Amino acid sequence: MTDKRNNPKAWLYLLPAVILLLIFSFYPLINTFRMAFLNGYNGLAIIGGEKFTFGVENFRTVINNVDFKLYLRNTVLLCVLTVPISTVLALLIAVALNSIKPLQKVFQTVFFLPYVTNSIAIGMVFNAMFTQVGVGDLVQTYGIINNIIGLFGAEPINFVNTGSSWGANMFVVCTYIVWHALPFKILVLLGGLQNVNKQYYEAAKIDATSKTRTFFRITVPLVSPMLAYVVITSFIGGFKEYSSIVGIFGESMGPAGSSGQMNTIVGYVYNMLPKSNLGNASAASLILFGIILVVTAINGYVSKKKVHY
């Protein structure tokens, strides 16, 4: 296919990227490994002249943390639940957007707007939507979502307040993540769709292929490189979920009374930073790194078989 000879000129193209990556990505990565294997490594203690021994103590501490299993479960579930939903939704929106003529520009602009919305605003909205203000039967507001549910006669649900269940919290966080992820995915997939040659569709029209068939046989394969990209990167991002949970629950990472209920491995890493416990933070990062590596390898293997270039 491609020019099979080894082309040393390629390195010239890569030179700027490689130099910068060496300094600002590979070196920090190596440093993370180093810190993870120095027992009890602390960034401040090192300044204070303390010395650390080599070992796996940090990993032991992380795994023995009373809540580690919960964090791991949250991390995996958030990723597994949100990636498919947001990807499918984004694909549907992108295809729908691409298929209409009138109002297309208006809709496109609307779907772009989230980009110019500051993330603080998104957190504020979620509070207004899901938060009930009040206790027991003395409630000031049940939140917008419960008001809507109430229109259909259903009892209000405790989404994020004290005593709310893990499942309800999970639902809210997943909604937030899907919502947050949509605009980016729509943009990328729409970009991919715009690159698809219209002639394929015309051929399909002539053959009177059904729309569903067209979608699965033409649209999906043609945007498959973009889909692969979106899926792989959002799996990587999904495992590193943190800010969405902070956006809803604040740094307590859970409803009052059960803080940490929604915490993730990255959340644990952040918990370690205020004390500069870089050893534990690095060890937790590497555990996560291992998980993501395996999942990405599987993703890559699947997409190699399925993606059409």
Next chain:
Amino acid sequence: MKKVLAIVLAVACLLPCLLPCLLLAGCGGQKEGIEVVFYHTMGANLRAVLQKYIAEFNKVHPEITIVESSIGGYDDVRDQVITELQSGKQPALAYCYPDHVATYLRSRKVVDLNTYINDPDVGLTAEQIADFIPGYYEEGTLFGDTSKMYTLPFSKSTEVMYYNKTFFEANGLSVPDHWFSTGAGDTTSMEYVVSRIKEIEPTSIPLGYDSEANWFITMTEQLKTPYTAAVDTVEERFLFDNDQNYEFCSKIREWYQKGWMTTQAIYKGYTSGLFTNTKPNEEGKVIHSYISIGSSAGATYQCPAANDDGTYSFEVGIAEIPQADASNKKVISQGPSVCMLQQKNKAVNDAAWLFLKYLLTSPEFEAEFSMTSGYVPVLRSTFSLDAYKEFLSGANYDKTGIAALSAKICMEQENSYFTSPAFVGSSDARDQVGELLVAFISAPADSTESSLKQLFKDAYNRCVSLNK
């Protein structure tokens, strides 16, 4: 053509961004005089006050440049300082809370202020030290070794009790001064008062408490029960899992179950908002609280909005928070202190000390800062300044005077202030007991004693787990 244009563009863009970096790198740190960096969290109004006093300071010490920088919140300052400590670029002065300093201490870069305070030339005089309100001043020594002083108080606040004076007077209620009822006829206990309010108005939540963590910690201080200790062994630092604490939590749980009280985290809205609420909810009821315990610095939020004709829907009274033991009065001390971090050039530390001393021994600065912020001064002499007296004389039960009123109450309790021991992980203890109290009081009504006790154990295990 396009290609040429692109290259020209790229170079044009590159140059200005690289040039200043090269230039700066060449002459970095060559400025004349001494530069003292001060990290804080002040908003624009407070910064203006600070800048005014920096200008005054520079009249005496023109060779010292004070670079004050507002970093964000307290935690942001902490994170920034921790990171900068690792590269040796830490500021000379920083706003701090005790547990921040406990963390910084591992770097051995926190300056023991006693070396300056006791210096015969630039140190503090006995009168200057005595001018500090003792409870605030002693905070600086609570880091395990009392011979070392790591912080100086900057501005302080505590918790006070706001109550609906109009309602209290109309119903003949007395202002509670202790928590739990000592028996029939005890009409000044919080327990009695909230039960009465609930009887009078069933659709109210009589008491709103801002901070669960403060409540728990204050109770342990008032009852003299174990909370934490600054010791070496991680397992022995967290002492809050005991029967006495279980007991007071159980009482508060009863109150909660009877609908007598709520906290900010449980209510999910500002308790001050609950206190001043005049708007009906979605079912048309107006839900109030009649007592609100919160920061003295937030006094203006505890005052209802003025009606169109300038009147208020009710008058706000302020009192000390209830106590458990009249002979052992305790209220929590909050608000920032300042710590000094070691610089490469010792002259910078010396200059930082001069500035710190100038600022914190100046009652005028404290007065102005306090009047702008709602925090209370840390110097006694501030209270005898005319300007401050005038401010206090404006104390009133409305939006303009309530801050002064709250400052007055704070001043009256100056002997009751406490601070918990600070160590690495003390903020974990604080977070966990706050969570514990919420979980404990809101646990389902049919919870068994062992499941409630388990909550204490969980909180303890988390604290230990986070500090291994």
Next chain:
Amino acid sequence: MAAAVKNAKAIDIASSRRAQTASNAVRLTVTYVFLFVMAVIVIFPFYWMVISSLKTFDEYRENVPTLWPRTIVFENFGTAFEKASLVDLFLHTLYVGVVSTVLSLIVTVLSAFAFSRLEFKGKNALFGLLMATMMVPGELYTITNYLTVAGKLPFFDEAVSWLDITNTFAVLIVPMLVSVYYIYLLRQTFLQIPNELYLAAKVDGTSDFKYLWKVMLPLSVSTVITITILKMMGAWNSYIWPRLVANDDAHKLITNGLRGASFVTETNETNYPAQMAAVFIVSIPLFLVFVFLRKYIMRGVSRSGIKG
């Protein structure tokens, strides 16, 4: 192509039945309703940002948020301008945004080209390594990178002062230039372009660079625009890194300036209405750029005729 469309239409009409037209109408309605609902959901935070900027602080602080401001006030915009030096912040951000976008695009395009079209030893290994760097939580990078730009190198006890580039624009731009996400995204687009074009160009003796510039880039314009938008937004929203490395007034960026203490009331509460007003003001130019660039995203369509 136009002829083909006409032809197709003719056949379409010829074979059309009324049922099909009806189902088309249903499909179209469903499409519009779906898009409308999703649009409402997606736009809600933006709407919230706008109405929050028009509320009074007291109204914002109420326990029941109002969906429409009871009293509309514009004073928040005044506060925004007064409290934060918006113009300075904006210019800094614009500068960093434009420079880093341009440079980043150059680096990204070159790397993506190498990864998609050129063969060299260690290509897959290097690409795998690149992907690996995305998998570690960024905060640990931040700490190490901070030490690097502050001149604190490994094995040195003291920071090397002439390597200290904190508080410059360079430190806001250079460490962020390479984004593996964007290289990967563009590589995917490049891979979609039929290889025959490249081989044909080779036969013609066209240089790699010329081919990249004349063929690959025009065909990938929508992806390039996507990257541009994302990169610009990155400059607009970046917070942690700028605060750490360039927090002085001469280099402060927008989010940093807005989130800082400028909008904190004296009791340390964030004045959200004023903050939202400021955020809204600084979003406007970005929004305009957006509306403008949308045309270019669409342009990808007309050029795709080259393919197939």
